[in-house]
Amino acid sequence: MRFGKDDRTVLKYVPRMVFFLVVPALLFAVPWWVLIYCATSGALFWVGTALAVLGYVALPAAMIRGHGPAQSDAASLTADTLLGVMWVVFTWSVIGAVARAVLILAGVDDPLRSRIVALGVLVVSAALVVWGVYEARRLPRVRTVEVEIPGLGAGLDGLRMVVVTDTHFAATDRLRWSERVVETVNALEPDIACHAGDLADGSVAKRRAQVEPLGKVRAPLGRYYITGNHEYFGDALGWIETMSELGWRPLHNEHEVVSRGGDQLVLAGIDDPTGVGLEGHGPNLTAALAGADRALPVVLLAHQPKQVSAAVEAGVALQISGHTHGGQIWPFHYLVRVDQPVVAGLSRHGAHTQLYTSRGTGFWGPQLRVFAPSEITVLVLRAAAQ
Incomplete structure (x- = not known):
């Protein structure tokens, strides 16, 4: 199979395209599973899912507009803030998933198990985001x-x-x-x-x-x-x-x-x-x-x-x-x-x-x-x- 010049140009950008699609997917999918899928139901589930999808679409779009040729300051602030917050939430959602497994072994049933994990992830993430902003902006x-x-x-x-x-x-x-x-x-x-x-x-x-x-x-x-x-x-x-x-x-x-x-x-x-x-x-x-x-x-x-x-x-x-x-x-x-x-x-x-x-x-x-x-x-x- 032979590739022309245009094909090679497209292939050159494939790793970048994968990065901009896969990384946001991971950042939002794990928190969605821990905080929304396992811990909510009804209208709250659908609202949470819609917010996760919106964030997944918004992050790469704002990142490209903010740090790409357009160099939009508003877009970069949006993308960077969302990226930082979701990294913290993702990290503690992973830890929450481990805690969930421990609670299963301990015999704690749902919905209490999932709600304990979700609350813990939200509280720790919120506290670390507030503290992290202070640490970044301080002298x-x-x-x-x-x-x-x-x-x-x-x-x-x-x-x-x-x-x-x-x-x-x-x-x-x-x-x-x-x-x-x-x-x-x-x-x-x-x-x-x-x-x-x-x-x-x-x-x-x-x-x-x-x-x-x-x-x-x-x-x-x-x-x-x-x-x-x-x-x-x-x-x-x-x-x-x-x-x-x-x-x-x-x-x-x-x-x-x-x-x-x-x-x-x-x-x-x-x-x-x-x-x-x-x-x-x-x-x-x-x-x-x-x-x-x-x-x-x-x-x-x-x-x-x-x-x-x-x-x-x-x-x-x-x-x-x-x-x-x-x-x-x-x-x-x-x-x-x-x-x-x-x-x-x-x-x-x-x-x-x-x-x-x-x-x-x-x-x-x-x-x-x-x-x-x-x-x-x-x-x-x-x-x-x-």
Whole structure:
């Protein structure tokens, strides 16, 4: 059987079409079974079923309109909110189904059994959604981590690198939140400030006002920025230019030498792998370290933790990443772990490389964070004991 060009074009979109049909079906089918089919009857059953069908149709439609070419803020807010809420309800419906099996073994009969499970799922889901919204929109907690760097000179011992990442400025206007993040960063008195990518979702024209407070960050040894995958879903070149205008140094497969007290280190940055679709972009650690003194310790900004494999080969002392959001909404971190070697925190890779993975400063999509709190990170570099 032979396929023509038009057939191949259609086939290319089949996995995406399946994703947009199957995932919403699962998100709504399991809660429908636990909350509607098992626990209701009569008019309530039909109303609940109609709402489930409506949600199943609305979610992919709003997602495509909100995050597709139309870039409708109203649609993206609708889709993201529905996605987040249904993920929580789906998760606890699965747990509810397990609880239902336990109640069957315990001899609890229907309709009491199904109503206990349905009520439990609804109460826990509602509580977690309310708490998750608060956690997502609050000022991030400050997390301080000391990192021992072999070869770091005494003049750089105690260097404070303050890291923000995954701010994802988007349809929700978070200008005041952005200002408060900057106030917090400045109060931490960073020597170096870093933004490890996923700055914003959308065009510079739409999101610049939320990003502009970053221009007020104070860091005497420099402010550095790299692209994340979401810049490449939108206007990467525009955001690189904007951050440069705000006084941040974009590290586009480049490095800078940081000096203090007569000692030096190399601070390098590489593009996100998503950038390979844009001419001249994509991660190139060899280019980033070209001309650098290999005797100096290297700190690397790379948006995705899985880029650490290249860092290990290059002998990087510390890689700083984001991207994972710590899973953002439990238990999504288990799926993140399939794609990334680390979800959050400080880890070791190879013989000489450490990786710090931030849970992110903002949130993507659903305004929810459940068991994955946001953070502003202070990495204090320490000279290794002799």
